[in-house]
Amino acid sequence: MEVFMKINEVIRKHRKEKNMTQEEMANRLGVTAPAVNKWESGASMPDISLLAPIARLLNVSLDELLSFKEELSEIEVSSIIKEIYEMFDTEPIETVYQRILEVTKEYPNAESLLLSLIGIFNSRCVILGVDKNEEYDKWIQGSYQNLLFSHDEEIRVGAADGLYALYIRKEMYEDAERCLRYFSAKDPDRKRKLATIYYGKGQYEEAYKTLEAEVLANYQTMSVMLLEIFMVAVKTENFEKAQVIIEKESALAELFEMGEYHKNAGKLELAVALKDSKETLRLLDCLLSTTNTVMDYTKSKLFEHMTFQEVNPTIFQTLRVNTLKHFSEDDTYKFVRESEGWEAFEKKWMTA
Missing domain, CATH: 1.10.260.40 (lambda repressor-like DNA-binding domains)
Incomplete structure (x- = not known):
């Protein structure tokens, strides 16, 4: 506040x-x-x-x-916003506009309130089909631009977001792109905004690349988050939840065409957590047989405009060797090595 x-x-x-x-x-x-x-x-x-x-x-x-008054309480801010919303239902838009101007003059330093009022008015103008009113557009744009000088980063970003949407609607793509400097490079929405600008300017290849890269990054983020939830579930011995999460993680890998290896890697972790030696050996055999699918997503139509480094085929053999060594030496997998099927499994893969 x-x-x-x-x-x-x-x-x-x-x-x-x-x-x-x-x-x-x-x-x-x-x-x-x-x-x-x-x-x-x-x-x-x-x-x-x-x-x-x-x-x-x-x-x-x-x-x-x-x-220059004391800060407005959240209740006061909510009351003002509620008043403006109610006016839209009963008053002409010009009357609402004049009331908003009165409020902004009465509370010139209430930046968060002003940001909300600009957004509300701008949205209602679009809904009512009056967004081409020159006076309203000038006020909306000018008000957002003034808030770009705020000392509050959250206000600056909010104003930049509002300006970006306004410029996109008006097909002012160069101005929209300048708004992006107010967004952190780590902001997940920044690249989507940039892709929208590319699309608007007819730079379709750049739009494809940017969006596809974000799709891949979002898959990786979701996959990691699901596996983190899985680990919490295992740690708390909530194996029912762990199984549900791993099934979803596997389905996610299938949806994004990650390949057979990625579809089954999480399932192997579940089998290990349950100390199911038979299922662990089955899935381990599956993974060792499909290491060459680790990079299958690079062949997917989902990511066809992205450029990937050429993969050295030896990486797949290295992955198999390291996996086998891990299962052969780590005490975590002792239950597997002591199982009935380990000898046949070892014979198959150690001599492969």
Whole structure:
């Protein structure tokens, strides 16, 4: 929530800027120095009849003197927003617009409130088909641009997001691209926005590459998150949940055409967690037989516009060797080595 300068801080700030003592100010206003001291300390407020003389003495407008209020509570912000929404149902859009202007003048530093009001008004203009009104567009654009100078990063990003959408709708792609500098390079939505700009400018190849790279990155993120959930489930011995999660992780790999190896890797982890030696050997055999599918996604139509490094075939043999060594030496898999099927399995793969 935005914090506003209080009237006592406004008086103290401007008095000091004029190199005026509290006593000098008191003499000019016909009050006592202790009265001025109480105003500046926040112990009391000036009488309403003194507001105009104080504003003239400090060379500020009454709006400036009075508009710096204490921060609005969330309830107050919600109340204002609710009022605006209700007005849209009962009043002409011009009346709502004028009310929003009044609110923004009354609370000029309430940046989060202003950001919400701009977004609400802009959306309603689009819905009602009046988004081509030059006055409204100018206000929306100007208000967003002003908020780009906020000290609050969240406000700046919100304003940039609003401006980006406005520029995209108006097919102002160069302006839209400039908005992207307000977004972190790690923002998952930044590349999608860039792809939209590429598409709008007719740079379809670049749009494809950008979107496909994001699809692949999102798959990898979702897969890792599911495996993390799986590990938590195993740690808490919630094997029913662990099985559900691994089935979904496998289905995800199939959906994104990751290849047989990726479809079964998680299932092997589940079999190990359950100490199911028979299923572990079956899945391990499956993985060793399909190591050459690890990079199958590079052949998928999903990612056909992406450029991948050529894979050295020896990587598949290295993967098989390391996997076998892991199962042959790690104590975690002792239950597998002691199982009935291990000897035949070992004979098959150790001599392969």
